[in-house]
Amino acid sequence: MVEVLRTAHDRGMKVIIDLVINHTSDQHPWFKEARKSKDNPYRNWYVWRDTEPPDTSDKVVFPDAEDSIWEKEDKTGEWYLHNFYTFQPDLNLANRAVREEIGRIIGFWTQLGVDGFRVDAVPFILETTGYTKEEKKELGDPMDFLRETCNFLRRRTGDGILLGEVNVPYEDQYGFFGEERGDGLSLQFDFIGMQSVYLAMARGEAEPIVKALTQRSTFPSPARPSGPTSCATTTS
Known part of the structure; x- marks a missing residue:
């Protein structure tokens, strides 16, 4: 280079x-760590919510592929934000x-x-x-x-x-x-x-x-x- x-x-x-x-890929090492548990050091590197989100279909960028900007992570039972595709979780820039x-x-x-x-x-x-x-x-x-x-x-x-x-x-x-x-x-x-x-x-x-x-x-x-x-x- x-x-x-x-x-x-x-x-x-x-x-x-x-x-x-x-955002990053959901295969990025940061997100792989973040989704392991709620107390993982990388958890707060992404945006999560612990209650079911309201209908956000009007905010979807790719309506042919997504119907929400939130995706539930089954292991922890929380939802992570993805303004684009499900496999592109948003980074938490407040961190x-x-x-x-x-x-x-x-x-x-x-x-x-x-x-x-x-x-x-x-x-x-x-x-x-x-x-x-x-x-x-x-x-x-x-x-x-x-x-x-x-x-x-x-x-x-x-x-x-x-x-x-x-x-x-x-x-x-x-x-x-x-x-x-x-x-x-x-x-x-x-x-x-x-x-x-x-x-x-x-x-x-x-x-x-x-x-x-x-x-x-x-x-x-x-x-x-x-x-x-x-x-x-x-x-x-």
């Missing part, structure tokens, strides 16, 4: 890799140990020479569904965690970027950039533009693309002379 990064840098190319901090581990992961890859990350499922990282009152208090403003992550990366690299997977309306994207302070994401995928391209090809007309482009907001550059200056969206 180091050789790949050095070769890319020698040719003037930057390299970013995927950073998934919303300081989890946040610190994410920092170590970012630090490891930037030490090898990675120039940034494509951050998966950013809106769900900031979602506190299923958190207890104590966990919400410990986490505080979820956006603060995103800011801390961005600032940590930039302290380590100087110009590292975070390209966010943020599938929300244009008017809601600005907040993920860190608003006027520019201490949030560097770039975001343009899901609306991407979807409009496919719709335009299916219809054989350019109107959906034109509509998306005219609706797209103009984002100001971050007011940070030492940080990334580009806050334009990019089409996935």
